Amino acid sequence: xxxxxxxxxxxxxxxxxxxxxxxxxxxxxxxxxxxxxxxxxxxxxxxxxxxxxxxxxxxxxxxxxxxxxxxxxxxxxxxxxxxxxxxxxxxxxxxxxxxxxxxxxxxxxxxxxxxxxxxxxxxxxxxxxxxxxxxxxxxxxxxxxxxxxxxxxxxxxxxxxxxxxxxxxxxxxxxxxxxxxxxxxxxxxxxxxxxxxxxxxxxxxxxxxxxxxxxxxxxxxxxxxxxxxxxxxxxxxxxxxxxxxxxxxxxxxxxxxxxxxxxxxxxxxxxxxxxxxxxxxxxxxxxxxxxxxxxxxxxxxxxxxxx
Amino acid sequence: xxxxxxxxxxxxxxxxxxxxxxxxxxxxxxxxxxxxxxxxxxxxxxxxxxxxxxxxxxxxxxxxxxxxxxxxxxxxxxxxxxxxxxxxxxxxxxxxxxxxxxxxxxxxxxxxxxxxxxxxxxxxxxxxxxxxxxxxxxxxxxxxxxxxxxxxxxxxxxxxxxxxxxxxxxxxxxxxxxxxxxxxxxxxxxxxxxxxxxxxxxxxxxxxxxxxxxxxxxxxxxxxxxxxxxxxxxxxxxxxxxxxxxxxxxxxxxxxxxxxxxxxxxxxxxxxxxxxxxxxxxxxxxxxxxxxxxxxxxxxxxxxxxx
Numbered sequence: 001x002x003x004x005x006x007x008x009x010x011x012x013x014x015x016x017x018x019x020x021x022x023x024x025x026x027x028x029x030x031x032x033x034x035x036x037x038x039x040x041x042x043x044x045x046x047x048x049x050x051x052x053x054x055x056x057x058x059x060x061x062x063x064x065x066x067x068x069x070x071x072x073x074x075x076x077x078x079x080x081x082x083x084x085x086x087x088x089x090x091x092x093x094x095x096x097x098x099x100x101x102x103x104x105x106x107x108x109x110x111x112x113x114x115x116x117x118x119x120x121x122x123x124x125x126x127x128x129x130x131x132x133x134x135x136x137x138x139x140x141x142x143x144x145x146x147x148x149x150x151x152x153x154x155x156x157x158x159x160x161x162x163x164x165x166x167x168x169x170x171x172x173x174x175x176x177x178x179x180x181x182x183x184x185x186x187x188x189x190x191x192x193x194x195x196x197x198x199x200x201x202x203x204x205x206x207x208x209x210x211x212x213x214x215x216x217x218x219x220x221x222x223x224x225x226x227x228x229x230x231x232x233x234x235x236x237x238x239x240x241x242x243x244x245x246x247x248x249x250x251x252x253x254x255x256x257x258x259x260x261x262x263x264x265x266x267x268x269x270x271x272x273x274x275x276x277x278x279x280x281x282x283x284x285x286x287x288x289x290x291x292x293x294x295x296x297x298x299x300x301x302x303x304x305x306x307x
Numbered sequence: 308x309x310x311x312x313x314x315x316x317x318x319x320x321x322x323x324x325x326x327x328x329x330x331x332x333x334x335x336x337x338x339x340x341x342x343x344x345x346x347x348x349x350x351x352x353x354x355x356x357x358x359x360x361x362x363x364x365x366x367x368x369x370x371x372x373x374x375x376x377x378x379x380x381x382x383x384x385x386x387x388x389x390x391x392x393x394x395x396x397x398x399x400x401x402x403x404x405x406x407x408x409x410x411x412x413x414x415x416x417x418x419x420x421x422x423x424x425x426x427x428x429x430x431x432x433x434x435x436x437x438x439x440x441x442x443x444x445x446x447x448x449x450x451x452x453x454x455x456x457x458x459x460x461x462x463x464x465x466x467x468x469x470x471x472x473x474x475x476x477x478x479x480x481x482x483x484x485x486x487x488x489x490x491x492x493x494x495x496x497x498x499x500x501x502x503x504x505x506x507x508x509x510x511x512x513x514x515x516x517x518x519x520x521x522x523x524x525x526x527x528x529x530x531x532x533x534x535x536x537x538x539x540x541x542x543x544x545x546x547x548x549x550x551x552x553x554x555x556x557x558x559x560x561x562x563x564x565x566x567x568x569x570x571x572x573x574x575x576x577x578x579x580x581x582x583x584x585x586x587x588x589x590x591x592x593x594x595x596x597x598x599x600x601x602x603x604x605x606x607x608x609x610x611x612x613x614x
């Protein structure tokens with residue numbers, strides 16, 4: 001027989017841990033399921049400067065560990081396992097995982113998302129050392145530096161325009177001959193004197209020492225190789241939410257993100273979502289942690305109502 | 308002539324400071340207006356245990372100071388002044404304050420709310436020392452203690468029910484002979500063996516040493532005085548949002564709170580709200596800080612669009 005809980009939290013990043021702090025402190029019977037030992041994309045961030053309360057910044061790893069020990073102090077139990085499915089019964093939901101099945105009255109989905117990667121040599125090595133996936137997070141570290149953005153959609157041009165506030169030069173490297181971004185954003189990027197476009201160009205490798213120093217580029221039409229000196233590379237080729245296990249149970253938006261209201265509730269009673277897995281998430285630690293607390297408080301309220 | 312800004316933030320609690328960290332770090336021309344030297348209700352909290360990242364807790368004052376110095380580091384400018392009005396012009400908004408007028412393209416309202424107070428001797432002295440306005444925040448500190456809740460509405464009974472998870476005994480003190488709470492909540496509270504009601508009773512004073520020890524009660528029908536030994540008192544007689552200056556510019560809910568969507572946007576383009584001033588706020592520091600970041604990021608996005 002499956003174990004039975006008030007609330008199961010799926011995902012151990014800032015959203016899930018914040019929900020866990022609130023749920024455990026409210027004395028709900030709860031458990032957090034995380035697929036790795038430490039959760040969340042933020043674990044890879046060398047320095048987080050904009051999480052309110054850490055005036056001198058904090059590493060993503062340290063912040064996650066602090067949240068974990070805080071949640072454990074209130075009695076949050078964590079299990080390592082991969083969530084495979086979610087089944088809705090009458091009032092109970094059943095979560096199937098590689099570590100066993102769990103019956104629960106409420107669920108907080110905080111399973112996050114992954115950035116699409118270039119898959120080129122150096123990308124993994126230099127992540128957090130010049131390779132970034134977020135200008136709002138890391139643009140500030142590139143004052144008067146030269147950076148490149150890979151991508152050709154709205155997100156890529158928004159990142160490039162954002163970076164012009166910090167960097168002295170911003171290259172936009174795009175594998176096609178034309179941009180996918182909307183006209184008005186294109187016009188603004190093309191008119192910005194700090195932005196220079198490299199069309200029909202792909203990044204084939206990222207090179208450097210301790211930090212990024214240059215990109216190996218390849219012309220996508222004639223295969224010609226070249227080198228571009230940069231201090232940073234922002235990869236803006238999309239995200240993939242971790243929502244495979246939710247298919248056919250919870251409404252997702254066109255890109256696969258969970259749709260919630262401002263109480264973090266999905267249209268399915270008792271199922272909440274928090275953090276980057278949520279449609280219109282700001283993809284920031286503070287936003288995810290805020291979401292987690294909101295989801296836990298409204299889950300608690302849901303549990304106290306008659307069903 | 309009024310000074311001109313990209314974004315003006317009204318209020319210097321966690322919501323306003325978080326918005327300030329994000330807006331200043333994004334290099335927006337911004338200013339924060341706060342009516343006192345230090346902002347937000349949380350300044351009075353002796354210990355905040357549930358702000359994710361502070362595993363051993365932190366005082367409300369210290370957390371606020373940390374956020375302030377973080378915002379200052381990114382160049383946020385703060386002015387002390389009382390906001391008197393907000394006027395909408397074509398694309399600019401004008402904020403009238405006791406410290407001068409400011410023209411701005413976007414506004415983030417983070418002016419918070421105040422709890423209604425009993426106005427009895429000892430209330431101010433013991434706030435944070437046994438007198439609380441929030442069971443979610445402070446209930447955990449009263450394990451196996453005796454507490455009282457003042458009030459007779461849904462919020463008061465929800466606080467009382469919440470407190471039964473921690474306290475050994477919960478008195479509900481209500482000045483009338485019957486409750487205002489909805490039937491189902493009343494039934495649940497009346498059926499709970501830990502809850503004892505004191506109808507037609509008002510708190511006339513709060514007494515103790517370092518912490519609360521007892522309440523002076525008064526029968527509201529015959530004026531008879533009595534004493535009730537308690538370790539804590541939760542005041543649940545409502546809140547008042549600080550939204551006087553918004554009248555006739557931004558839609559408010561029935562209780563005077565600002566209505567926003569999940570992007571913290573009000574229906575008025577360029578006006579955002581964050582934290583306790585917002586309808587359906589969870590009244591928690593982490594929620595307010597999350598709101599502030601969301602408001603700043605969507606304000607930035609608003610500013611980058613053509614108007």
